[in-house]
Amino acid sequence: MQNMGIRPDGYTMVGLIMGLSDHCVLRVGETVHGFCVKCGLILNDHACSALVSMYSRCKSMELACRVFDSLVQPDLVSSALIAGFSLAGDHVKALEFFRELLMDGGKADPVLLASVLAASAQLAIVGPGCEIHGYAIRHDCNMEVAVSSALIDMYAKCGFLEMGIKVFKNMPKRNIISYNTVISSLGLYGCACEAFQMFEEVLGEGLKPDETTFAGLLCACCHSGLVNEGWEYFRLMNEFGIQAKTEHHVHMVKLLGMNGKAEEAFDLIKSLPEPVNSSIWVHFVVL
DNA sequence: TTAGGGTTAG
Numbered sequence: 028m029q030n031m032g033i034r035p036d037g038y039t040m041v042g043l044i045m046g047l048s049d050h051c052v053l054r055v056g057e058t059v060h061g062f063c064v065k066c067g068l069i070l071n072d073h074a075c076s077a078l079v080s081m082y083s084r085c086k087s088m089e090l091a092c093r094v095f096d097s098l099v100q101p102d103l104v105s106s107a108l109i110a111g112f113s114l115a116g117d118h119v120k121a122l123e124f125f126r127e128l129l130m131d132g133g134k135a136d137p138v139l140l141a142s143v144l145a146a147s148a149q150l151a152i153v154g155p156g157c158e159i160h161g162y163a164i165r166h167d168c169n170m171e172v173a174v175s176s177a178l179i180d181m182y183a184k185c186g187f188l189e190m191g192i193k194v195f196k197n198m199p200k201r202n203i204i205s206y207n208t209v210i211s212s213l214g215l216y217g218c219a220c221e222a223f224q225m226f227e228e229v230l231g232e233g234l235k236p237d238e239t240t241f242a243g244l245l246c247a248c249c250h251s252g253l254v255n256e257g258w259e260y261f262r263l264m265n266e267f268g269i270q271a272k273t274e275h276h277v278h279m280v281k282l283l284g285m286n287g288k289a290e291e292a293f294d295l296i297k298s299l300p301e302p303v304n305s306s307i308w309v310h311f312v313v314l
Numbered sequence: 315t316t317a318g319g320g321t322t323a324g
Contacts, residue, residue, distance in 0.1 A: 041317045076318030083319095106319040138320040145321065173321040180322065207322040239323040246323085274324050 041074045044081050053085040060094075072100075076107035083111025102128075106139040109146075118146040122155050135162065137171040144177035153185035170198065176205045183212035203229065207239045214247025222247040223256070238269055245278035249285075257282045276307050 040063050044056060060078055063070060070078070075094055082091035088111065095101055095108045105128045112121035125143045129135065135143070140163050147156035160178055163169035169178070175198045182191035195201075195209045206229045213222040226244055229236055241264050248257035261279055264271055276299065283292035296307050 038315095038317055045317075071317080073318040078318090080319060104318080108319085110319050136319090141320040143320095148321095171321090176321040178321090202321090204322050209322090211322060237323090242323045272324080277324090 036068065040068060041070070041077045044074075044077045053082075053087055056081045056085065057090070072103040075104045079104055079107040079111055083107070083114050086115045088112065088115050088117065102131075102133050105133060106136070106142070109139060110142040113142055113146040113149070118149045121146040122150075129162075135166075137163075137168045137174050140168065141171075141173040141177040144174070144181045148177070148181040148184040151184050151186075153182070153187060156181040156185060170200075172198070172200055172202050172205060176202075176208045179205065179208045179212060183208075183215070188212055188216050188218075201232070203234050203237055203240065206234065207237070207243055210240060211243035211246060214243050214250055217250050219247040219251035219253055219256070236267055236269075238272060238275075241267075241269060241271075242274050242278065245275055245282070249278050249282040252282070252286050254282060254286050254288060273306055280307055 040059055043059050056078075075098060078094045079091045082088070082094065091108060091111050095104055098104055105124065109121050109124045109128070112118070112124060122143060125135070125139070125146075140159055144156060144159055147153075147159065156178075160169065163171075163174050163178075168174055175194055178194045179191040182188065182194065191212055192209070195205065198205060206225055210222045210225045210229075213219070213225065222244060226236065226240065229240065241260055244260045245257055248254070248260065257279060261271065261275065264275065276295065279295055280292045283289070283295065299307065
């Protein structure tokens, strides 16, 4: 580009950084960032968020914090850093930072709320989740699909499935993620029939089930020992054009193995190509 | 005048 006499600007560099985020190429990301600094390119909040996000995805929180600390007006990039901590597995820090943001007079939008709710869910402590729920109600964004879905998951993971179901029932609009969340939650609590009903609702609503929907359904079958239903959903994936991944096979192997069908589980693993089945054998051996 | 951060599963 430079050879053609065209000078890359902030937009070009951010485009590059965003592309890198998905592949977690930390060294290249650092080079691009260094180039921006060297050329004196002014990066605004969107650009800095992209940088913070890129470093977070690479689990390089020190560098993410360094970008954040260099900001004159850090407020607008806080969300990226909070999401980053959560992504890097430091949920406690994500919640601490969120609290600090609010205490400093900052505001949280639905995207940030969904992110901190996910952090609370991972910690399985209902207190912060409830506080965030209250904040969402006060700021009139508890009905946002992402916020509600994160609330369902948070309540379910904290041991309050009923509360999660209540949130789900009050949702004015649902997407496949909301359904997936509730299907997985029901499955984990051993409520397979209710999870199956939810799946029927997905189809009735004209939504397209995805890999996660079936992972939730197979997990539900596994928790309730429903072998026939498990096979049914496993085969149904094909009809929806979804290829079974490792997690689907793991659920099936566990389901079969724990219900006296070790031979079927063995045959299922054997039918898989070499690199795929090696990670699944472990689950068979554990059984 | 284009560029950020988000919810399920694993």
